[in-house]
Amino acid sequence: MKKLAVIGLGTAGVQSLAHFLFYLNNDWEVVSISDPNIPIFGIGESTNPSFISAISYGTNFSMYSELTDGDLNSTVKYGTMYEKWRNKDFINPLIGSSAALHIDTFKLKKWAIEKFSERWGNKFNFIEGTVKNIKTIEEKAVVEIDGVYHEFEYVIDCSGRPKDYSEYNVLTPTTDSCLVHNIKNGSNFLHTKHVATEDGWMFVIPLKTRTSYGYLYNSSITDKDIAKENFSKEINVPINKLDNIEYSFKSYFAKKIIDGRVIKNGNNALFLEPMFANSLWLYDGINKLLMDKINEKENLDMNAVFYKNVNAVSDMIHYMYHGGSLYKTPFWDWIVVKSKEVLDKSEVFKTTKKMSRHYDTVGGEDLTNWVFEAKNLLAIDTGMGYKNFNKQ
Numbered sequence: 001m002k003k004l005a006v007i008g009l010g011t012a013g014v015q016s017l018a019h020f021l022f023y024l025n026n027d028w029e030v031v032s033i034s035d036p037n038i039p040i041f042g043i044g045e046s047t048n049p050s051f052i053s054a055i056s057y058g059t060n061f062s063m064y065s066e067l068t069d070g071d072l073n074s075t076v077k078y079g080t081m082y083e084k085w086r087n088k089d090f091i092n093p094l095i096g097s098s099a100a101l102h103i104d105t106f107k108l109k110k111w112a113i114e115k116f117s118e119r120w121g122n123k124f125n126f127i128e129g130t131v132k133n134i135k136t137i138e139e140k141a142v143v144e145i146d147g148v149y150h151e152f153e154y155v156i157d158c159s160g161r162p163k164d165y166s167e168y169n170v171l172t173p174t175t176d177s178c179l180v181h182n183i184k185n186g187s188n189f190l191h192t193k194h195v196a197t198e199d200g201w202m203f204v205i206p207l208k209t210r211t212s213y214g215y216l217y218n219s220s221i222t223d224k225d226i227a228k229e230n231f232s233k234e235i236n237v238p239i240n241k242l243d244n245i246e247y248s249f250k251s252y253f254a255k256k257i258i259d260g261r262v263i264k265n266g267n268n269a270l271f272l273e274p275m276f277a278n279s280l281w282l283y284d285g286i287n288k289l290l291m292d293k294i295n296e297k298e299n300l301d302m303n304a305v306f307y308k309n310v311n312a313v314s315d316m317i318h319y320m321y322h323g324g325s326l327y328k329t330p331f332w333d334w335i336v337v338k339s340k341e342v343l344d345k346s347e348v349f350k351t352t353k354k355m356s357r358h359y360d361t362v363g364g365e366d367l368t369n370w371v372f373e374a375k376n377l378l379a380i381d382t383g384m385g386y387k388n389f390n391k392q
Helices: 011-023 049-058 063-069 105-123 224-235 275-294 302-321 330-344 347-356 374-384
Strands: 002-007 028-034 075-077 079-083 090-093 100-103 124-128 131-137 140-145 148-152 154-157 168-171 177-183 192-197 200-206 211-217 245-248 251-254 262-264
Touching: 002 011, 002 140, 002 148, 011 028, 011 049, 011 105, 011 154, 011 275, 028 105, 049 100, 049 105, 049 275, 063 075, 063 100, 090 374, 100 105, 105 124, 131 262, 140 154, 154 275, 177 224, 192 224, 192 275, 200 224, 211 224, 251 302, 262 275, 275 302, 302 330, 302 347, 302 374
Parallel strands: 002 028, 002 154, 028 124, 079 192, 154 262
Antiparallel strands: 075 100, 079 090, 131 140, 140 148, 168 251, 177 211, 177 245, 192 200, 200 211
16 A cells, blocks of 8 residues: 655645545555654644645545534634725625635644544554654655654655754744734634734634734844734734744745655745735645646746745735835835835736736736735725726
8 A cells, every 4th residue: 555644734734634544545544644743733623625625635625614613713714804994894705605714723733633543544644753764765754753664655745844944934024923823712803813913913813712913023123022012012912921932933935745645735845925825825735736647747946836836925915015004114114115125026916916917907827926816915905095907
């Protein structure tokens, strides 16, 4: 029997396991490798349709059942609300007017293992232990787990952020720091919030029993103490009552996502600031590329497609930023200039903008080449007041 392994049981790991359990034939065994000593990050997660689709295929998952009596502390998501970016708030709907969920990542690992075991039986296996080494030897990927060597046809490495960035392209950050606070009351709004602030923006993720707030800022522009003060005011929580949760991050992507039989995914492949749940779309894209490779699709350059997708998402983040917000502060003055520079060099933006001139509305598959489908581009364009994708 052929074997494929997924290292890590965060969001990317669960998404990958679900994908390959469903799409690989029954002559494959899919193995989850997880280190119980690695802590769960635990911020509420805003998902998208690609994630929901994967776990729906990979488990006996029902959105209705999960929302009514499920184990993921979930709430429904119909899109992303942009607040304080313009005088009138607006929602970027999910692709195809579909729905997704906000989930509690503290609960995801246990939930996923139980669901995969229940549905797939012997096709799914689970190993707990510490991975020491991963390498390709001839036509196999070999993983050392607690001194024992295991062989697989392919290994998808979702083990988290790299310790060494020498094999990554590191981007000039838009934001690079985040303060997190959780309020122990659920919220009933039906969307993720992206709230513009003096120092950047804040995500708000509603769960049944708590609401997660993440205040993103650029540490080279805003001092951490100032950011805490502004975060405190934004959510009306005294500074000394804020959760002591903060982290810094780089924006990066791997120079190569495939090396022999080992494929990077999750934060091991990339990280861009978490606007519009972009990472889940990129994770899904890597899984689809590997599936094409397994099916021996000719002339497939996984690295080239990955590079194109990452750059499209990066450009889309700058597209959201380039018109500024209601705030006139050092961060917003800087990000507007920076984002316009990026868009001036973006070939996919130029192409999409040019193509839209041929349509009365932005419609059809022809324009689905820049992260979002045409309907979403039009919603963003109208909500932000850009008018780049209307016929002129």
